[in-house]
Amino acid sequence: MTIKGIDVSKHQKAGKVNFEELKKLGYDFVIVRAGYGKVLAQKDTAFESHYKAAKGAGLHVGAYHYSYAVNVAEAEQEADCFLKWIKDKELDYPVAFDIEDATQKVLTNKQRTDIALAFMEKVKAAGYYVMIYSSASWLGSKLDMDRLKDYDVWCAAYVDSEANIKKYYDGEYGIWQYSSSIVLPTVYTSRLDHNYAYKDYAKIIRDGGYNNLKKVSAPATPDIETPTSDNSDVIDLGDIENWVPEVGGGVEIKNANMYVHAQLPAIRYKEVTGVGIVNNYRKGTPHPYQVSIYLPSGSVRKGWVNEDDCRKPKSDVFTQI
Secondary structure (H helix, E strand, O other): EEEEEEEEHHHHHOOOOOOOOHHOOOOOEEEEEEEEEOOOHHEEEOHHHHHHHHHHHOOOOEEEEOOOOOOOOHHHHHHHHHHHOOOOOOOOOOOOEOOOOOOHHOOOHHHHHHHHHHEEEHHHOOOOOEEEEEEEEHHHHOOOOOOOOOOOOEEEEEOOOOHHHHOOOOOOOOOOEEEEEEEOOOOOOEEEEEEOOOOOOHHHHHHHHHOOOOOOOOOOOOOOOOOOOOOOOOOOOOOOOHHOOOOOOOEEEEEEEEEOOOOOOEEEEEEEEEEEEEEOOOOOOOOOOEEEEEOOOOOEEEEOHHHHHHEEEEEEHHHOO
16 A cells, blocks of 8 residues: 655645645645644644645645654643644644754754653644654664654655665654655645655544544444355355464465565565464554465565465464474
8 A cells, every 4th residue: 555645834835735736646645744843833834724725625634743852841842832733623644743853963862762752642642643753864773763663653765765765764664755856846836745655544543533533433234144055165264254363373375465564565475375474463554464484395485464365274284384
C-alpha cells in the first residue's frame, strides 16, 4: 500500500494551493502545520485556511507541530498550544511532533527523546494518533528509538531510493517524506513537500476512534442459515479459523509474496511456497509477520508476509525443520 500526500505550512501561501487539483492528481492526504513553539501566538497563520481548503477538496487531513523545546517543561507547553490549535478540527490523519531544530541539536539523545515523549504522551492522552517526524539522520543518531517504539515514524529522507535510507536510519516508518522540491504547476507555483504513506491511516484512525472522531462500528452480521453438506469439497487449511501465528512457532505459506519490510510495498521474493518459522511480528503493518521459509532445495527465504498468507503447518512437517 502506497498513498500519496503533501505537507504544507505558511510557506505555501494561504489560498494559493489548489487542493481540488491535488485530489484530481491522485493525492489522498495533506498534513498541515498547526504551529510552532510554546506560545499560542505562534499558531501557523495559514493553518485555518489550508485545513478548510483541504477538507473541502475531500482530502484526508493531519496536523504537525514544529518544536523548539529544549526541555520537558517546554515540550509540555508546546503540547498545550498544539491541542488548543487543533481542538474541534476533524483530523483523520496522524498528528505529528517535528523535532529537528538547531537549538535541539546541542542536547543529548536522552534529552531530545525526553522532549519528544513529553509532547507525544500528552497529545496521545488527549485521544490523538501521534507520530514523530524527523530526518533519517536524526532518527538514526539523535533519538533513542527504542524508547519511541510505541509511536509511528514520519521519516524525511531525500534520497533516490528507500534502500539508501538505511544508511542513516534502519528502523520502520509509516510515512516517507521523499522530496521537498517537486513542483505541481496546476496545484502550486512553487515546490511542495511530497510524501508516501504505507498505512491506511484514515481507516486506522476512524476505526479506532482516534483524534476524537466517532469510532466506526462494524455493521451487525445477519443470521444466515447454514446449509447441510457432506464436506466432500472442503479443503483442510489446518484449522486456520482458530489459529494465529506466534513468534517462534511454525508457519506455512503457499504462493505468497515476501516483502522487504513490514510497512513497505517492495517485494523481496515472489510466490514462495514452503514451511518455516515466525521470527517477528509488527502489529498494525501491512505485512506483519517476518518469517524464515525453508525450501526443498535447502535454501531459506526470509521476509515479511501478509497475515492472510499464513497457514498452520502440519505438525509432522514442522518438526522436520
